[in-house]
Amino acid sequence: MSVKTKSTYHHGDLRKALLREAPGCIAEQGLDKFTLRGLARDLGVTHGAVYKHFADKRELLVALALSGHKDFAATLRDAALSDQGVEDRIRLVARAYVRWALGNESIYQIMFGPRLNEDGRHPELEEAIEDSFCSVDALFTTQSISKARVRHLSVSLMTQLHGYCDLVRLRRIRVRGAKAAETYLMQSIDPLLRGLCAELDV
């Protein structure tokens, strides 16, 4: 019955706490220097405690990647299905993509970072990213375009957006601030947009 409510023992929900704190931890030090022991320290538990909730470091990252992909794909889908002409919908998807990627940098880094599925377990990860592609496919799906071609168009858009976000994150393209990143993107995506609209007869 001491004054301190924080029992130094049970944590309440350590699993949730680990998932909540990890992104900030990664944002500070970079994914490559992110450390389970450091994360445990930040939460005031011993390093061993983590292993009661995740089999290993990779499993923690997989959990973050999965929930990230889910939210990301939903965000893209909302933009792709919004009630407007194709061109504006493509713009909305582009904006939504960069906003999400740069607003959730740590998670995005995990999602598109070193492969978490080398061993072939976690096929869910592959499906999760496929979901994002499908969200974007919706933009281009019409009677007159083959399925294969739709995917080419999606790939053209997704690769440009991923490349842009990756290079901005790495400071290879220098823009100051998230807002500037968005407006700069809207200008560089212009040629692709033009080409896509031409193919869609808009």
Add this chain to the structure above:
Amino acid sequence: MSVKTKSTYHHGDLRKALLREAPGCIAEQGLDKFTLRGLARDLGVTHGAVYKHFADKRELLVALALSGHKDFAATLRDAALSDQGVEDRIRLVARAYVRWALGNESIYQIMFGPRLNEDGRHPELEEAIEDSFCSVDALFTTQSISKARVRHLSVSLMTQLHGYCDLVRLRRIRVRGAKAAETYLMQSIDPLLRGLCAELDV
């Protein structure tokens, strides 16, 4: 005067040997698991020996990134300045980009991997990548287009190519083999190419 010529002591040129072997080492295990101690073992020297040639692990990676960028930028420049119409030159750049990136996966990973210039030393790295952008600028530089707009066009092309290579490397876009990666790219880059040509009045 023993039969063994390999003196177990001096290595000849350990520095060169380290730079030569590192990419293969990285290709096998992935950049994140790449280890100086492992590399030293592969070369038959003690781990301490590495530090006679590189201040630390990062310096080794910087050396690889710099020589990589140099070769990469030159490759792009050759393609961009080849003797043909703009559209074909863009195609050549695209092909050269993906061929280099996927043919030098480990190096490409270092060049566009975790930032090696966080501390602000090694500004050469920033210049090195700027060189690649300039190589591509050459494609779009005409009287009628402003410098700022030329850079937008370069960014549109470079981000698409980087995004494509990154996603192929991560198996997020599945193509079997380097050749398939090239032909698949040529189809997905089609919309961008069309938009670029429209803007260039070709």
Add this chain to the structure above:
DNA sequence: ACCTGAACACCGTTCAAGT
């Protein structure tokens, strides 16, 4: 001038022991 080998601080992971 270049390499060895011990040493130190740090990590991921495991496990018997505590509560």
Add this chain to the structure above:
DNA sequence: ACCTGAACACCGTTCAAGT
């Protein structure tokens, strides 16, 4: 059921000592 703390193997980095 969940956490602690010692233990092990491994890394990056340093440095006195060897050749």
